[in-house]
Amino acid sequence: MAVDDVVRLDAVRKVYGNSRTGVVALDSVSIGFRRHTFTAVMGPSGSGKSTCLHCAAGLDTPTSGSVTLDGREITKLGERELTILRRERIGFVFQAFNLLPALTVVENIALPVRLAGRRPRRGAVDTVLEQVGLSERRKHRPGELSGGQQQRVAIARALITQPSVIFGDEPTGALDAYTALEILDLLRQAVRSGGQTVVIVTHDPVVAAHADRVVFLAGGRFVGEILEPTAQVLAEQMIKLGTQGRTPAGQVS
Numbered sequence: 001m002a003v004d005d006v007v008r009l010d011a012v013r014k015v016y017g018n019s020r021t022g023v024v025a026l027d028s029v030s031i032g033f034r035r036h037t038f039t040a041v042m043g044p045s046g047s048g049k050s051t052c053l054h055c056a057a058g059l060d061t062p063t064s065g066s067v068t069l070d071g072r073e074i075t076k077l078g079e080r081e082l083t084i085l086r087r088e089r090i091g092f093v094f095q096a097f098n099l100l101p102a103l104t105v106v107e108n109i110a111l112p113v114r115l116a117g118r119r120p121r122r123g124a125v126d127t128v129l130e131q132v133g134l135s136e137r138r139k140h141r142p143g144e145l146s147g148g149q150q151q152r153v154a155i156a157r158a159l160i161t162q163p164s165v166i167f168g169d170e171p172t173g174a175l176d177a178y179t180a181l182e183i184l185d186l187l188r189q190a191v192r193s194g195g196q197t198v199v200i201v202t203h204d205p206v207v208a209a210h211a212d213r214v215v216f217l218a219g220g221r222f223v224g225e226i227l228e229p230t231a232q233v234l235a236e237q238m239i240k241l242g243t244q245g246r247t248p249a250g251q252v253s
């Protein structure tokens with residue numbers, strides 16, 4: 001593991017279903033994500049992107065191999081320790097925002113801290129609210145906000161614990177192009193000024209071009225990376241991967 005990798009997957013294999021008829025979603029994937037960088041994971045549909053993100057974030061358990069986060073091998077942790085680590089060291093942003101509709105903006109943001117049995121530090125919610133530009137919407141509920149504003153709340157909720165890593169599964173997938181740019185700017189800012197590491201899954205070369213590095217999966221394997229990518233180079237690479245093999249993750253052999 002490189003010294004400054006905040007997350008590292010080593011020989012991760014994930015098989016869904018039983019060993020005879022199951023699907024190999026990840027096949028011996030080894031990838032490190034360096035601290036204070038923004039990485040996008042791309043690949044054809046079914047190539048294992050979400051599974052990779054979920055294994056990296058401790059939301060899913062690899063069949064074999066190891067995942068290390070912040071120097072701890074999370075694949076060795078029990079469910080209780082893993083829950084605490086996820087709550088305190090990891091932030092999540094999903095395509096569908098996943099806010100609780102009955103709670104206000106402030107209550108949604110404070111939720112990870114409340115779930116840990118604590119009160120948010122004085123001013124902590126205000127700081128992240130300001131960071132995402134929603135100071136005027138404290139008392140609103142998610143249903144009273146636009147999609148972009150709801151995703152800002154989700155980012156503020158991810159930032160409240162000052163996690164090491166923020167994982168995003170298609171975090172701009174439900175947004176128009178302009179709003180998507182605003183959300184990407186916030187994630188970039190988290191890397192630049194907040195000291196976070198960001199890893200997102202996306203299908204969109206324009207979105208992925210905002211990352212420092214793009215890693216490619218195909219058929220459940222790590223098949224390459226592009227540093228300082230442009231949307232055009234990424235689009236070309238995706239077309240290449242798409243035509244090389246339309247079959248996604250393979251059957252267990």
Ligand SMILES: Nc1ncnc2c1ncn2[C@@H]1O[C@H](COP(=O)(O)OP(=O)(O)OP(=O)(O)O)[C@@H](O)[C@H]1O
Nearest residue numbers: 016023025044045046047048049050051052248249
């Ligand atoms: N819970 C599950 N049970 C069984 N198979 C699964 C499960 N989750 C994923 N798979 C299979 O694992 C493979 C990889 O899926 P995954 O969702 O990680 O791919 P992806 O690259 O994120 O796809 P997409 O871009 O379409 O969202 C696919 O063949 C999928 O059908």
